[in-house]
Amino acid sequence: DRIQEHELSASGSCTDCNRPMADKMADFALESQGASVVSTRCSETYSIGTACVTLFGFPLWYPSESPRTVIQGYAVLLPGRCWAFRGVQGTLVLALSHPVAISHVTLDHLPRYSAPTGRIDSAPRDFQVYGMQDTLDEATLLGNFTYDQEGESAQTFTIPESSSMAYRHVELRVLSNWGHMTYTCIYRFRVHGKMADA
Amino acid sequence: DRIQEHELSASGSCTDCNRPMADKMADFALESQGASVVSTRCSETYSIGTACVTLFGFPLWYPSESPRTVIQGYAVLLPGRCWAFRGVQGTLVLALSHPVAISHVTLDHLPRYSAPTGRIDSAPRDFQVYGMQDTLDEATLLGNFTYDQEGESAQTFTIPESSSMAYRHVELRVLSNWGHMTYTCIYRFRVHGKMADA
């Protein structure tokens, strides 16, 4: 389930009360912290750094539009500064910075009011999250979730049956989007939980 | 006219109520979205990437001080991270990300409290905005505006006789500044409106 903003706001100080709850939890999918993109599996349909996908009707050309954009922790989302994959289904496999017992994940998308069309039809809709011990390991389904196009920019979801099992890798599988015919964009994806004892 | 902050704040959620209204509107002059700098016209007086202009008494050397800085969407303005041109008059021609019926423009400058002198005398004062179908087209004056050195960092201005005419290019002509004798700095410029149907 998606957690509502107000659930955490009681404990926030003035400095932090306006920020989404995801900003108050450690993110184990941050590149600066040691996480990395392992695979995009479906990468044959998207060439990093080339203009094979158009965004808003223009070729993608922004220099940092690699999947790494998703884990680089941008606090302000700029339209087009996202990882785009062709079609509505795409996969991102991440090596987390540490082994983590995962309790929540967050998906961020550009706010609608910042989108040139006022719509975010390239946003992911239904998606799944899997945990893995390593990349050759069988993936364990951690949950099915839906990003709400009417909701906040940063949406945090609770892992339904959170366990103490620590995962080193996470796979994000996007199953559908909000209507864009050509591509789907991921602005940021975060993984929260409890770091396993070393 | 410059729009006052409180006019839009009633509709803002807690997350957004502290941000300037310009942050809640799409910006069609954003590089990440597909906009680009076409020309600076008066570029003979400013060499991009070299230290021919001094800022705060020092040569400009910051690696990103090109006119592109103006459309890169920095949410936090750092002193000196701006496009400086010699003198008080300068021009920037932008190709917008999409054809747009322009309703507002925003000019951002460093807040006074962040400036080493406590003054922002290098800020633009009077400026004009023109719309063009293409760069060879005759420019249509959209409005005369004044950036207020006592006002907020991000100042949004309404185009007086906004029409449904969609423009693909915008020219910003700075006519004066707030007193700096040597150069004028532009931190950010934004273009708002309604995207034309494709």
Add this chain to the structure above:
Amino acid sequence: DRIQEHELSASGSCTDCNRPMADKMADFALESQGASVVSTRCSETYSIGTACVTLFGFPLWYPSESPRTVIQGYAVLLPGRCWAFRGVQGTLVLALSHPVAISHVTLDHLPRYSAPTGRIDSAPRDFQVYGMQDTLDEATLLGNFTYDQEGESAQTFTIPESSSMAYRHVELRVLSNWGHMTYTCIYRFRVHGKMADA
């Protein structure tokens, strides 16, 4: 002494009231404004750009982990985007952007809730600040301070006997940290005061 947040909040507008006071004062240790890193003195124990220090148990590899990170003005601190030095004692010598009569300094560290362990044991604890006319000059002790691991991310300290003497260089000497055995991390350091007349 460390200044409490509420002391300045009365004068803040809605836009600014949630930001730390350090954000409302000019920072003369900002690279974009002309400041630079002169020396780290103890640099034999840390090789910029190589992985000789581990962070959170992983080799440091983030491309910008040079001492310059400390003066680049990042508004959002990302875990690991800091300058790390081996051990608990380290020194950073900065050339300020202008000669300044120093009234305050600010040390920023990652908020605890963003740290993977929930602890910030790599944060500086006791530190000293010195002022110098130039780098060969004898250093004048401006104050002894303690960064509070339970406090806000950005902590601003008043120089006890602030004088009108203007300094061109500042030395930050970290004397201890909050418990990390291997390294200490500096996310940001700021210098505030009154710019000397040119």
